[in-house]
Amino acid sequence: MDPFVYRSQAVRVVFGDGTLDRLGEEVDLLSIRRALVLTTAGHEAQGRALADRLKDRFAGVFPGAVMHTPLAVTEQALRFASEVKADGVIALGGGSTIGLGKAIGVRTGLPQIAIPTTYAGSEMTPILGETADGVKTTRSDPAIAPKTVIYDVALTLSLPPRLVAVSGLNAMAHAVEALYARDRNPVISLMAEEAIRAMATALPAVVSGPSDREARANALYGAWLCGLCLGSVGVALHHKLCHVLGGAFNLPHAETHAIVLPHALRYNAGAVPDAINRMTRIFAGRDPADSLYDLGRQMQIPASLREIGMPQDGIARAVDLTFANPYWNPRPLERGAIEALIAHAWAGEPPGN
Numbered sequence: 001m002d003p004f005v006y007r008s009q010a011v012r013v014v015f016g017d018g019t020l021d022r023l024g025e026e027v028d029l030l031s032i033r034r035a036l037v038l039t040t041a042g043h044e045a046q047g048r049a050l051a052d053r054l055k056d057r058f059a060g061v062f063p064g065a066v067m068h069t070p071l072a073v074t075e076q077a078l079r080f081a082s083e084v085k086a087d088g089v090i091a092l093g094g095g096s097t098i099g100l101g102k103a104i105g106v107r108t109g110l111p112q113i114a115i116p117t118t119y120a121g122s123e124m125t126p127i128l129g130e131t132a133d134g135v136k137t138t139r140s141d142p143a144i145a146p147k148t149v150i151y152d153v154a155l156t157l158s159l160p161p162r163l164v165a166v167s168g169l170n171a172m173a174h175a176v177e178a179l180y181a182r183d184r185n186p187v188i189s190l191m192a193e194e195a196i197r198a199m200a201t202a203l204p205a206v207v208s209g210p211s212d213r214e215a216r217a218n219a220l221y222g223a224w225l226c227g228l229c230l231g232s233v234g235v236a237l238h239h240k241l242c243h244v245l246g247g248a249f250n251l252p253h254a255e256t257h258a259i260v261l262p263h264a265l266r267y268n269a270g271a272v273p274d275a276i277n278r279m280t281r282i283f284a285g286r287d288p289a290d291s292l293y294d295l296g297r298q299m300q301i302p303a304s305l306r307e308i309g310m311p312q313d314g315i316a317r318a319v320d321l322t323f324a325n326p327y328w329n330p331r332p333l334e335r336g337a338i339e340a341l342i343a344h345a346w347a348g349e350p351p352g353n
């Protein structure tokens, strides 16, 4: 057995269908008496509705969360939090809202409850990315993570099947890369394997039967585990490539990750036998990269980077950018093979060799 370091996370996770009913108890457990609710502008009404559940523990709603956690918004929210004398924060929404909760939590020490409505996974990580004057900074600190996460399947029933497919595969990428991360460990590998298994079954079931609550529950369960992987170990080539592609060509985040994943896994396959063995078991003996590619086709998401707006002459530029700022990966980066990988993903072909 390889040596490893494992750090457990002190987060309370409440999972189920209808768990929002327990919000009051969870708020009391953290001794919050005046809870500030955070949402995006589009979800303000959903945030206001929490007042009924919080009763006199409701301090107000700040419906200003936006993408990339700009410092100006955080400062506005901090002023509002002190005006309403908040002693705790409830973030109801996706990555943007949960990011704002973390930004407030790390500056004030106020306890945070996250109620995720997407599969992004931010609620399970001690990572905060913020922007000030267009510059993004990212930091990781155990103090950033929410104290309690409430997963309520009921809140995910309105996620459209197409979004379930792409954001589910985007989440799965965290579990796939966790299996071969440089700082991988046996506990997180168990969770990663279970995450991939849950997602591989649940995502196509939700896409073909959007009102199947059991499939929705399994997808959210998988998303939780994927978030745990993201919050515990590092990532590799897949994330590096998606970061380069998204930044250079302004491609949609989840779609880019969903398209690139089978290709990145194929590139690494020969260097990561344990990850491939675990995933081959999940896919009933079939090749995992081919299986992930087929999963995308089965759910009818875009197969190619071309379809989501990447120009063909961008392939060479993406290769240059990948090598300009190299990143750890289990298989060293080889120029010709990386170019072939990106070309396959651009064309939407099955993963090559």
Ligand SMILES: [Fe+2]
Pocket (backbone or CB within 6 Å): 170, 173, 174, 239
């Ligand atoms: Fe990611």
